[in-house]
Amino acid sequence: MTSAPAYDPQNIFGKILRGELPCVKVFEDDVALAFMDIFPRVDGHTLVVPKIPARGLLDFPASALGPFMERVQRVAAAVKSGMKADGLTIQQFNESAGGQMVFHLHFHILPRHEGAPLMPPGVAGANAEIETYADKIRRAFA
Numbered sequence: 252m253t254s255a256p257a258y259d260p261q262n263i264f265g266k267i268l269r270g271e272l273p274c275v276k277v278f279e280d281d282v283a284l285a286f287m288d289i290f291p292r293v294d295g296h297t298l299v300v301p302k303i304p305a306r307g308l309l310d311f312p313a314s315a316l317g318p319f320m321e322r323v324q325r326v327a328a329a330v331k332s333g334m335k336a337d338g339l340t341i342q343q344f345n346e347s348a349g350g351q352m353v354f355h356l357h358f359h360i361l362p363r364h365e366g367a368p369l370m371p372p373g374v375a376g377a378n379a380e381i382e383t384y385a386d387k388i389r390r391a392f393a
C-alpha cells in the first residue's frame with residue numbers, strides 16, 4: 252500500500268474554486284461548489300466539490316463531512332428533479348488506482364433514466380446542451 256501524495260492546489264478543481272478557470276455553476280455556498288462535468292457520462296452529469304482542500308475522501312476532515320454531504324444530497328435532489336430522472340448514480344473515486352483523475356475531492360451526480368446506459372468516457376459535451384441542463388438543475392433548487 253502506498254500513502255497518498257499531498258494536496259496539490261494547482262489541480263483543475265482548485266483552479267475552478269479560486270476562479271482561475273471557468274465552470275458552468277449550478278450551486279455555491281460557503282461549503283461547496285457544484286458545476287457541470289464537461290465530459291458528461293449522462294445528460295445533466297454534475298460534480299460537487301468541497302471548498303476545503305482535500306485530495307480525496309480519506310484526507311478530508313471528518314468533522315466537515317456532515318455539512319459537505321448535506322450539500323451533496325441537496326445537489327443530488329436538484330439534479331434528479333431538474334433532469335426528471337428515475338434514479339441517480341453517485342460516484343466518488345480515490346487515487347489513480349481507484350479511477351480518480353482530478354485530485355480534489357468530488358462527487359459525481361449522474362441522473363439516470365430507466366434503461367438509458369452511460370455514454371462513453373472522454374467525450375466532450377456540447378456547450379449549449381450543458382448550459383440547458385444546468386438551467387434545469389438551477390431551477391430545481393427550492
Ligand code: AMP
Pocket residue numbers: 263272274287288289290291298343344350351352353354357
Ligand atoms: P475523476 O477524478 O475520475 O472522478 O473525474 C474527474 C471528472 O472531472 C471527469 O468526469 C472529467 O470529465 C471532469 N472534468 C475534468 N475537467 C473538468 C472541467 N474543467 N470542468 C468540469 N469537469 C471537468
